[in-house]
Amino acid sequence: MMPKPEILDPQGKAVAAALGRLGFGQFGAVRQGKRFELTVEGEITDEVLAAARAAGEQVLSNPVIEDVVAVYADEEQPA
Amino acid sequence: MMPKPEILDPQGKAVAAALGRLGFGQFGAVRQGKRFELTVEGEITDEVLAAARAAGEQVLSNPVIEDVVAVYADEEQPA
Numbered sequence: 001m002m003p004k005p006e007i008l009d010p011q012g013k014a015v016a017a018a019l020g021r022l023g024f025g026q027f028g029a030v031r032q033g034k035r036f037e038l039t040v041e042g043e044i045t046d047e048v049l050a051a052a053r054a055a056g057e058q059v060l061s062n063p064v065i066e067d068v069v070a071v072y073a074d075e076e077q078p079a
Numbered sequence: 080m081m082p083k084p085e086i087l088d089p090q091g092k093a094v095a096a097a098l099g100r101l102g103f104g105q106f107g108a109v110r111q112g113k114r115f116e117l118t119v120e121g122e123i124t125d126e127v128l129a130a131a132r133a134a135g136e137q138v139l140s141n142p143v144i145e146d147v148v149a150v151y152a153d154e155e156q157p158a
Contacts, residue, residue: 002116015115015139024134026127027117035114036094037081038106048105055103060094 001061002033002069036060037074044073080140081112081148115139116153123152 003009009031016030038052049071056068082088088110095109117131128150135147 002114019117019134019138022138024130024138026119026130027134028120029118030139031116031118033114033116035081035112037110037112038098039108039110040105041107051103051105055098055106059098059101059103060109 001036001056001066002031004065004067007065033066033069034060044075049073080115080135080145081110083144083146086144112145112148113139123154128152 012029012031015032016027019025019027019030036056038055040048040052053068053071056071057063061068091108091110094111095106098104098106098109115135117134119127132147132150135150136142140147
């Protein structure tokens with residue numbers, strides 16, 4: 001989940017400036033968002049991924065200012 | 080970036096309970112962390128990814144309570 005591109009991200013700008021001062025000048029811009037890990041029992045099917053996206057869009061994010069940008073299965077995690 | 084597994088995540092517990100109430104009961108647990116997008120000019124080489132991980136570990140996270148869990152290139156974004 002990331003702020004929509006048109007949303008001002010002062011925190012990201014501050015972090016980018018700090019990175020520059022601390023020797024990570026190759027990164028021109030930084031944007032900060034949220035990452036959620038949803039645990040589910042059993043196989044991660046397309047339906048489960050679709051439900052995760054819907055949970056992200058309807059519950060976990062503020063659709064006015066945030067976009068769900070990636071939903072993926074992370075099998076290594078023990079259920 | 081996610082909280083270390085041993086760190087209590089009351090926010091995640093509250094979100095999991097809300098998901099259950101709102102019809103997303105298939106998700107047993109939720110953990111919330113941070114997601115950063117770092118923009119770089121030119122090709123995303125292994126060196127750039129290593130620098131991004133180092134920036135995450137040294138600047139963007141609190142290594143006492145957070146782990147950098149994934150660093151990947153997202154080519155679709157225009158530089």
